[in-house]
Amino acid sequence: xxxxxxxxxxxxxxxxxxxxxxxxxxxxxxxxxxxxxxxxxxxxxxxxxxxxxxxxxxxxxxxxxxxxxxxxxxxxxxxxxxxxxxxxxxxxxxxxxxxxxxxxxxxxxxxxxxxxxxxxxxxxxxxxxxxxxxxxxxxxxxxxxxxxxxxxxxxxxxxxxxxxxxxxxxxxxxxxxxxxxxxxxxxxxxxxxxxxxxxxxxxxxxxxxxxxxxxxxxxxxxxxxxxxxxxxxxxxxxxxxxxxxxxxxxxxxxx
Amino acid sequence: xxxxxxxxxxxxxxxxxxxxxxxxxxxxxxxxxxxxxxxxxxxxxxxxxxxxxxxxxxxxxxxxxxxxxxxxxxxxxxxxxxxxxxxxxxxxxxxxxxxxxxxxxxxxxxxxxxxxxxxxxxxxxxxxxxxxxxxxxxxxxxxxxxxxxxxxxxxxxxxxxxxxxxxxxxxxxxxxxxxxxxxxxxxxxxxxxxxxxxxxxxxxxxxxxxxxxxxxxxxxxxxxxxxxxxxxxxxxxxxxxxxxxxx
Numbered sequence: 001x002x003x004x005x006x007x008x009x010x011x012x013x014x015x016x017x018x019x020x021x022x023x024x025x026x027x028x029x030x031x032x033x034x035x036x037x038x039x040x041x042x043x044x045x046x047x048x049x050x051x052x053x054x055x056x057x058x059x060x061x062x063x064x065x066x067x068x069x070x071x072x073x074x075x076x077x078x079x080x081x082x083x084x085x086x087x088x089x090x091x092x093x094x095x096x097x098x099x100x101x102x103x104x105x106x107x108x109x110x111x112x113x114x115x116x117x118x119x120x121x122x123x124x125x126x127x128x129x130x131x132x133x134x135x136x137x138x139x140x141x142x143x144x145x146x147x148x149x150x151x152x153x154x155x156x157x158x159x160x161x162x163x164x165x166x167x168x169x170x171x172x173x174x175x176x177x178x179x180x181x182x183x184x185x186x187x188x189x190x191x192x193x194x195x196x197x198x199x200x201x202x203x204x205x206x207x208x209x210x211x212x213x214x215x216x217x218x219x220x221x222x223x224x225x226x227x228x229x230x231x232x233x234x235x236x237x238x239x240x241x242x243x244x245x246x247x248x249x250x251x252x253x254x255x
Numbered sequence: 256x257x258x259x260x261x262x263x264x265x266x267x268x269x270x271x272x273x274x275x276x277x278x279x280x281x282x283x284x285x286x287x288x289x290x291x292x293x294x295x296x297x298x299x300x301x302x303x304x305x306x307x308x309x310x311x312x313x314x315x316x317x318x319x320x321x322x323x324x325x326x327x328x329x330x331x332x333x334x335x336x337x338x339x340x341x342x343x344x345x346x347x348x349x350x351x352x353x354x355x356x357x358x359x360x361x362x363x364x365x366x367x368x369x370x371x372x373x374x375x376x377x378x379x380x381x382x383x384x385x386x387x388x389x390x391x392x393x394x395x396x397x398x399x400x401x402x403x404x405x406x407x408x409x410x411x412x413x414x415x416x417x418x419x420x421x422x423x424x425x426x427x428x429x430x431x432x433x434x435x436x437x438x439x440x441x442x443x444x445x446x447x448x449x450x451x452x453x454x455x456x457x458x459x460x461x462x463x464x465x466x467x468x469x470x471x472x473x474x475x476x477x478x479x480x481x482x483x484x485x486x487x488x489x490x491x492x493x494x495x496x497x498x499x500x501x502x
Contacts, residue, residue, distance in 0.1 A: 010392070136352045136392075156352050163394050164346060209347040216309045216340045217361035217412065218332060224363030 012130040020064040021132045025141030027235040031242040032129045036122045038246045044114035050121065052249045056242070057124040064132050074127045078119040085115040135159055143225075153223045161206070169199060258444045259322030259337060259415035261285040261308075266317035268303055268468075277303040279468035281317070290438070290445040292455035292476060295465035296490035301448045302343075304465070305420050308446070309340045322415060336365060339409025339443070343421040345401035349393035354380070354404050357393060361412040379411040380404070383437055399430030403437065416444040423451045452480055452493050456502060464489055477502075 020028070035056070042049040061071055092108025099109075133141070139159075143152050172195045181191055211219075266281035278300045285291050295301050306312045307319060310331045319326040321337055342348050351357040358376045367375065380386045383403040388396060396404065402422060409417065419438075423431045431451075435458050438445060449455055455462055455476055462479045464472040466489045472479055479485065480499040486492065493499065 139352060157350065160350055160352060160394065206347065209342065209344065210350050212306070212311050213340075213342055213348045214350065214360075215311060216335055216342075217408065218335050218364035219360075220332075220364060224360060 010135060013134045014066060014070070014131045016065055016132065018064050018132070020060065020128065023132075023235045023238050024144075025133050025137040026144040027141075027238050028129055028133055029138070029141045029145060031239040032125050034239060034243040035246065036125050038243045038250065039121050039125075040118055042246070042250055044110050044117075046250065046253055048253070049246060049249050050117045053121045053246045054117075056245055057121055057128070060128045060242070061124065064128055066128065066131050070131070071124065071127055075120065075123055078123045081115055081119045085112040085119075088112045088115070149223050149225070157210075161203070164206075165199070165203060168202065169195075172199065257415055258288045258442055260287045261416060261444060261446070262318075262320040263304075263307075264318045266304070266307060266314075266319065268300075268307070268312060268315050276468050278307070278317075281465075281469050283463060283470055283473075285444060285446065288442065288444055289461065290447065290459045292459035292462040293446055293448040293465055294450075294452065294455060294462055294479070294489075294491055299465045299489075300468040301465055302420060303468075305340060305418050305446075305448055308338050308416075308418050310334055311340075336361075336412050337415040339406075339412060339414035339417045341402075341405050341409055341417065341419045341422060343424060345398070345405045346394075348405040348408060349396075349401060352392060353389075354385070354391050354393060354396075355389050357404065358408050358411045361408060365412065375411050379407040382410055382441075383407045384433075397430075398425045399427070399433060402426065402430070402434060406437065410441075414443060416446070417441065418446045418448070420448045421450065422447060423449060423454050450491075452491065452499075453497055453502075456480055456499055464491070 023031075035053075039050070039053045042053075061068070088111045089104040089108035092105030092111065094108075095106040096103045097106045097109065098104075129138075139152055139156055142155075143149070176191055176195065183189060183192065261283070262285075263281060263283045266278050267276060268278040269276050281300065281304060283291075293301055293304070303312065307314070307326075308321075310326060314326055321334055324330045324334055324337070326334060349357050351360055355376055358379055359372050362372050362375050376389070377386065380389055383406050385400065385403045385407060388400055388404060393401065393404065406417075406419075417438075422434055422438075426434060431454065435454065438447070438458055445459075447455065447459055459476050462472075462474065462476040463470045464479060464485065471489065472482070472485055477499055480493065
């Protein structure tokens with residue numbers, strides 16, 4: 001179930017055999033969640049908490065052998081938030097601070113730092129999780145954490161058919177381009193809108209056919225529990241170790 | 256593993272909201288272990304018939320018996336176990352995140368305990384020569400591999416009868432030959448619905464021609480394919496240069 005193969009969902013996973021790769025998926029999910037929550041609830045003035053959290057994330061990235069280039073490239077998802085963060089000090093009110101001859105809102109600067117730090121650390125933690133766990137592993141992990149089976153099935157079906165859908169969209173676009181459709185302006189968007197409609201209808205029909213195929217194999221409306229019980233390991237220490245430094249610094253400051 | 260005879264009598268079916276009968280007095284008798292090709296043009300009712308064999312269409316008129324079981328709501332679960340339907344688009348049939356989970360789906364629905372399921376999955380995949388694909392993701396498989404895994408998903412339910420809808424569509428000649436070898440090696444009663452007349456001749460000793468929702472011809476495949484008037488009447492055509500009498 002390695003990465004590559006050109007599938008859009010499996011591409012996030014980087015095959016490897018580090019200690020983080022080997023952890024049970026459900027433990028990794030809990031560890032990531034606990035870590036991100038403890039960062040998210042930290043007050044913005046507690047710079048030392050963010051420093052420790054950032055150091056933790058960097059350590060995880062090193063241990064998981066995720067290339068820094070890959071990490072930085074994937075961090076691009078937080079760019080929209082960063083743009084927001086940059087704007088806040090300029091529009092913020094209250095006390096002003098002089099930075100390089102420009103008068104900026106102190107409160108705004110803190111808000112910008114808050115957004116930037118939490119987004120960067122949170123995204124990085126998720127990147128570690130996604131890069132070290134195959135998609136099927138994540139589904140297994142959520143199943144083990146007692147996430148309702150119907151939700152897991154919905155995600156599993158989405159992942160299974162996403163690539164087919166993207167491929168179909170690609171073929172429809174090729175067909176449009178082959179007939180000289182070259183949209184540049186908003187009023188030329190009509191074919192795109194109607195192809196989205198066609199895609200919806202095709203997906204709906206496929207859904208019907210898949211449902212019939214399921215019925216033919218005895219489906220009664222409840223997804224069978226197919227989670228592999230092959231790894232009954234308890235790696236729960238990881239769920240404590242990962243968020244521990246952040247929580248420790250956070251609590252020490254409150255005393 | 257066992258195989259069951261099939262008996263279909265006077266099957267009629269009209270899709271909701273339509274007047275045209277998709278099936279109009281469809282009748283067919285198949286002996287246990289027989290392999291029969293179902294030939295016919297597009298829209299002749301072949302797929303509607305396939306849906307009936309698995310209880311995916313409600314019976315409107317007529318009767319279907321598989322082995323000693325008559326098609327009715329009470330027998331539906333058992334009939335779906337006994338009749339393995341392999342659909343035209345393998346992507347519709349393989350919907351789980353891994354080949355292993357997909358083949359296990361049927362047995363799990365039948366309530367087979369986890370401990371026995373692994374052995375069943377491995378046996379079914381070995382039977383179709385796809386054991387090496389067990390941990391792969393279905394969307395990474397080639398057309399031929401998908402088809403074999405799709406057949407494994409129904410073999411895992413220990414069916415008495417296989418119904419294959421256009422099994423050679425989208426296969427390259429090599430994959431098509433592998434499929435022929437596989438189907439001939441399986442002991443179950445088989446109905447092979449196809450446009451691929453040489454394929455029918457290769458693996459099915461008997462063929463029926465379906466047109467207008469009923470069986471219009473029934474006989475040894477070589478004889479059916481030699482009847483040019485019959486073929487033309489039913490929009491069936493042999494590939495250029497193919498002579499069934501010289502195979």
